[in-house]
Amino acid sequence: MGNGYLFAAYAATWIIHIGYLLTIVSRYSRLKREIEELKK
Amino acid sequence: MKRAFPILGVLTAILLTYALYQALVVAPTEQTMGDVQRIFYYHVPSAWTAFFLFFINFVASIQYLARANPKTDRIASYIAVGIGVVVFAAAFFIPLPEGMRASAVGTTGLLAAGLYFLVRSLFSQTDTDVLALVTAEVGVAFCLIVLVTGPIWARPVWGIWWAPGDIRLTSTLVLWLIYVSYLVLRRFSASGQTPVLAAALAVLGALCVPFVYLSIWFFRTQHPQPVMGGSGSIDPRMMHALLINWMAFMCFAFLVCWSRYRLEKMQREVDEVQALESLKDVSRSAR
Amino acid sequence: MSAPSGITRATLLKDLRLEWRSKDAINSMLFFSLLVVVVFSFSFDPVAEESRHIAGGLIWVAFLFASVVALNQTWARELRNQVLDAYRVSPAPANSLFLAKAIGNFIFVSVLEVLMTPLFIAFYRLRALGPAWQLLVVAVLGTWALVVNGTFFAAMSIRTRSREIMLPLLLFPISIPAILAMVQATTAILTDENSARFWIVLLVTYDLVFTTSCLLLFETVLNAE
DSSP, rough: OOHHHHHHHHHHHHHHHEEEEHHHHHHHHHHHHHHHHHHH | TTTHHHHHHHHHHHHHHHHHHHHIIOOOOOOTTTTGGGGGGHHHHHHHHHHHHHHHHHHHHHHHTTTTSSHHHHHHHHHHHHHHHHHHHHHHHHHOOOOOHHHHHHHHHHHHHHHHHHHHHOOHHHHHHHHHHHHHHHHHHHHHHHHHHHHHHHHHHOOOOOOOOOOOHHHHHHHHHHHHHHHHHHHHOOOTHHHHHHHEEEEEEEHHHHHHHHHHHHHHHHHHHOOOTTTTTOHHHHHHHHHHHHHHHHHHHHHHHHHHHHHHHHHHHHHHHHHHHHHHHHHHHOO | OOHHHHHHHHHHHHHHHHHHHHHHHHHHHHHHHOOOOOHHHHHOOOOHHHHHHHHHHHHHHHHOOOHHHHTTTTHHHHHTTTHHHHHSSSSSOHHHHHHHHHHHHHHHHHHHHHHHHHHHHHHHHHHOOOHHHHHHHHOOOHOOOOHHHHHHHHHTTTTTHHHEEEHHHHHHHHHHHHHHHHHHHHHHHHHHHSHHHHHHHHHHHHHHHHHHHHHHHHHHHHTOO
């Protein structure tokens, strides 16, 4: 019955969490690149 | 220390999977709402985690301001101890709203004071600023989840997406707004000022919380609203699933905070080095 | 004890005198207030019975926007003339400056409210069914709540990017409980359907807590560099 909503809620939760984790990962790789630049 | 992270990551993933299993399979189906009620197992733990993170942000912000000099540091420590003791004692003498047990309230008071000193011992004064930033960001993410899953739950059950007097959702919304404004301030302020301004805003925001709760509570008594989130006693198997999900999300939040913390520390070191480099360039070209 | 209040009074009188002479801020705010009332009157055109229920909200939203306009220029003069640096170096307590600014803003916003209210009454054919004197109490407490936090956040926003948008962005979330109280109290008094007493007590407590906190934190914020 309400299972569409249930799926939507759980999906939304993980989309938000993974989205945030992706921003951390992308900032981390950008930082790594900057460190390489500095080391030169 | 570094190798602990992947191990904890795997353990947390296992715990989250087990918690999901508990939520979707083991927990009994609710009588009136059906399977939609299972949103509860993600909605409520996210809220508790967000509030916990915001509390840590408050502690970290207070410490950033207080530990700037030894006198205020000592005063703040005494106040922390005092609050813990007073809450613990008061829990047994002051009439509590129904559903709250004195021992639970008392222990929470002691734990809060304990957390203050835990943060104090684990983080230097400058690091409390990083902790504040990290817990605010992760807290906002969890809070957003509460605000998204809440209406998704409300719609099939009550037919409406939002009720302005719903005390839990509305106060969570205000809390989210306060911390989003905190993050915006951090991003837009001049970098030397950021830690102090952010800490001041966090303190004011935390002071605001009881007023938010009180005002919405009274609004609701004057404008009766549907009670979302259910009330009354809860099946022990449901409570079990709820607590497991909470534990799993707290572990997850811990790991996310830890990663973000490491990222931020690294970022600041790089910024320092870059600043030094540009200073050297300036002095070199000045010669 | 006399020195801090002396500074407060001196700063306040100086601000009022400067404002009176140039009438910069007050003129633009006056016109702004008129515009707000007129626009609202076109947007909401209710029958007298309904208008009493929504007027509280409309009026306070209008006052809120007017306050933001007033608050945004709070520290502009000080910034231009490097007064804040002088305060950082001097032994004078920063609180006195804050209090003077807050009271000055309170006076400006109150003037705006006094000018806007008759327009609202006229446009919406308002008449208080409850104890009208309480409206004055609510107005004073509510305005102070907005102004004390607003002056503080204006000081915080001085060196931030997008200064003008920063102020309302910081002010609105924290003011929500106070705004709810102001609006509900005003509606309760206008419609006489409920007692405004709880809201008034809430506003008093809110004002006390936030005035104290802002006074305690201002020095720290001023020296944040």
